Amino acid sequence: MSVSSSRLTSQSLDQPEAAAGLAKAILYAEVALTIFCLLMFSNALIGPLFAPQTLDAAAAESDSAILRVMWLPVYAVTLLLIGFRVTRLMRILPALFMTGLLVGLCFASSYWSIATDITIRRTIAVAVTSLFGLYLAARYKGEDLVQIIAFSFAILAAGSYFVCLFVPHLGIHDDINAGAWKGLWYEKNQMAAMMVLGFIASCASAYIAPERRKAWIGLAVTIFLLVVLSRSKTSLLACLASTGAFPVLTALQRGGVRSILFTWLAATAALIGGALFYIAPDMIFKLLGKDPTLTGRTEIWASLMRLSDKHPWLGYGYKAFWTPTSVPASVVRAETHWDVPSAHNGWLDLLIQLGWVGIILFGAVLAIGVFCALFRFARVKDGFFSVLILLLFSFLILSESFILSQNSLIWALFVCALARLTANEVET
Numbered sequence: 001m002s003v004s005s006s007r008l009t010s011q012s013l014d015q016p017e018a019a020a021g022l023a024k025a026i027l028y029a030e031v032a033l034t035i036f037c038l039l040m041f042s043n044a045l046i047g048p049l050f051a052p053q054t055l056d057a058a059a060a061e062s063d064s065a066i067l068r069v070m071w072l073p074v075y076a077v078t079l080l081l082i083g084f085r086v087t088r089l090m091r092i093l094p095a096l097f098m099t100g101l102l103v104g105l106c107f108a109s110s111y112w113s114i115a116t117d118i119t120i121r122r123t124i125a126v127a128v129t130s131l132f133g134l135y136l137a138a139r140y141k142g143e144d145l146v147q148i149i150a151f152s153f154a155i156l157a158a159g160s161y162f163v164c165l166f167v168p169h170l171g172i173h174d175d176i177n178a179g180a181w182k183g184l185w186y187e188k189n190q191m192a193a194m195m196v197l198g199f200i201a202s203c204a205s206a207y208i209a210p211e212r213r214k215a216w217i218g219l220a221v222t223i224f225l226l227v228v229l230s231r232s233k234t235s236l237l238a239c240l241a242s243t244g245a246f247p248v249l250t251a252l253q254r255g256g257v258r259s260i261l262f263t264w265l266a267a268t269a270a271l272i273g274g275a276l277f278y279i280a281p282d283m284i285f286k287l288l289g290k291d292p293t294l295t296g297r298t299e300i301w302a303s304l305m306r307l308s309d310k311h312p313w314l315g316y317g318y319k320a321f322w323t324p325t326s327v328p329a330s331v332v333r334a335e336t337h338w339d340v341p342s343a344h345n346g347w348l349d350l351l352i353q354l355g356w357v358g359i360i361l362f363g364a365v366l367a368i369g370v371f372c373a374l375f376r377f378a379r380v381k382d383g384f385f386s387v388l389i390l391l392l393f394s395f396l397i398l399s400e401s402f403i404l405s406q407n408s409l410i411w412a413l414f415v416c417a418l419a420r421l422t423a424n425e426v427e428t
Contacts, residue, residue, distance in 0.1 A: 030084070031148060033077050034139075037132055038152040040074045041409040042194055044159065044184035071125070071407060078132045081139075088138040095419035096134060098365045102404060103127045105354055105361060106318040113317020114326060122319040125406035133415030137423065142382030146204040149385075149413075150216060153198025157223050159184050160191060164229075181229040192232030193396060197413060198223045199239050200392065203246065204383030238395060242388055249387065253378040297344045297399075303332045304343055308352050315355035318404070328352075346397030350404070362403060365418070366394065372421040386417040393417075 040046075046067065082089075089096055106123040113119040136145060160183025163171035173180045173188060183191040199220055206216035227235050307328050308315070315321075322329050322342055333340050343349040350358050369390050377387035393414040397403055405411045 030081065030139075033081060034136070034148060035152050035155075037074055037077055037081070038149060038409065039155060040071075041129065041132065041407060041412050042152075042156055043190075043407065043409070044156055044194075045163075046070060074407075075125075075128045078128050078135070082131050082135050085135065085139050089134060091425040092134060092138050092419040092423045094368075094422040094424065095137065095415065098368070098418070098422075099130045099134065099415055101361060102365065103130055105358060106404060109314065109318045109320075109354055112311075112314055113320040114328075115317060115320035115323045118323055119317045119320050122406045126318075126404050126411070129406055129408060129412050130415050133412035134419055136412070136416040137419030142380055142385070142420075143208050145416075146201050146382050146385045147209060147212075147216075150198065150201040150205040150219060153195070153201055153223065154219050156184065156194065157198060157219070157226060160195075160226055161222075177231070180231040181226065183226065183230075188230040189232050189235070189400075192227050192230040192235035193400065193410065195223045195226045195230070196235050196238045196242070196392060197389070197410065199227065200242050200385060200388045203242065204385035204388070206383075207246065208381070208383035234399065238392055241395075242392065245388060245391070246384065249377060249384045299336045300332060300340055300343060301345060301348055303335045304348055304352055307331065308348075308355070311352075311355060313355045313357055315351065315353045315358060318353050319406070321349075321352045342401040344399060344401065346401050346403040349401040353404075369418045369421055370394070376421055380420045380423075382420065386420045389413050389417040390421065 103123065103126060106119070106126060110116050110119040110123065140148065160171065160181070164181050164183060165171075171181060171183050173182055177188055180188040181191065182188045185191040185194065202216050202220035202223060206213045206220065209216065224239055227239055310328075316326075316328060320326065322340075329340070343352065347359065350362060354361075373387045373390050377384060380386050393402065393410065396410070402408060402410045402414075
């Protein structure tokens with residue numbers, strides 16, 4: 001064999017190895033960029049550092065030009081990831097269509113919005129946030145998805161412990177909630193809500209990846225302790241309910257007598273809980289550490305309902321109602337005698353933004369997601385992550401304004417769960 005032919009043979013043998021090495025490097029880079037976006041959409045640390053006087057992430061973005069600029073790399077990375085895997089979106093066409101309708105309504109509301117510039121800017125933000133959720137659903141199979149998310153929350157949990165223990169003025173409340181941990185976020189309930197997502201991802205990872213089960217269970221316990229230290233009873237209840245859901249979902253997946261028994265027990269518990277809430281709401285609120293007016297929220301809701309009657313069908317425009325110069329928002333703040341940042345109820349916030357059209361459209365999307373979850377939760381094979389995220393989101397929006405929330409990991413993961421549960425084809 002000649003020297004030239006020998007070199008050619010050697011190069012040919014090296015090409016597959018080089019191609020495999022390049023593919024692995026691209027994969028690692030993609031996962032790293034995904035984790036970067038997950039950390040950024042969690043809104044951890046950035047707001048408290050650059051807009052410490054503002055207690056709401058959305059308001060902080062309006063007040064701080066630095067924060068608006070800091071989101072540009074996140075949007076660029078998200079669009080890069082989507083562009084790299086755009087053909088995979090064909091697997092989740094139902095969610096792509098439904099999310100497109102919701103974002104389209106947000107954009108259309110700029111024509112009647114009382115703050116057109118803010119509506120347009122935040123519509124772009126919620127569109128990119130939704131695209132990231134769709135990317136997660138289309139790109140990763142269930143086992144990889146939940147472990148990537150759980151790993152991201154391991155970073156967030158470690159950061160929260162660090163600031164609480166070594167920078168307590170940043171990580172622990174010293175106001176009316178003195179002593180409650182808030183970690184890397186503005187407020188204790190924000191950290192607690194985020195940690196519930198991490199708790200679910202950790203439990204799902206432990207369920208679906210038995211070779212790393214001890215590590216993921218350890219992370220779940222670590223995150224659960226943060227929820228306890230936040231003193232958020234609502235998030236604590238969500239963690240306990242999520243834990244209890246695993247044996248129920250496992251039994252339903254396997255079928256047989258146990259599935260019937262668990263279904264009956266779950267239905268009975270739900271009926272008893274609903275009856276207790278209807279008969280003795282004061283007792284339930286007391287157990288949750290809340291007063292019957294939900295810390296003045298019922299006053300906010302009454303005021304908002306009166307104002308929504310003036311624009312019942314289309315609302316005041318997406319994210320336009322709570323702007324600093326908003327006249328209707330100033331009416332609510334005057335009537336309640338405090339600087340109200342939001343409706344503290346996702347459905348009511350959606351009503352004043354996009355009216356009954358928005359309520360009906362999102363209600364239909366959520367109903368489709370729940371219907372698919374009943375019959376397809378085992379099909380996606382992600383350790384029940386998608387169905388639990390869907391149920392958690394449905395629970396959280398009763399007290400928080402997470403529906404169509406821009407730059408929000410909770411909204412992104414809801415879109416991801418919706419996409420996986422309604423997908424025409426999905427990586428399992």
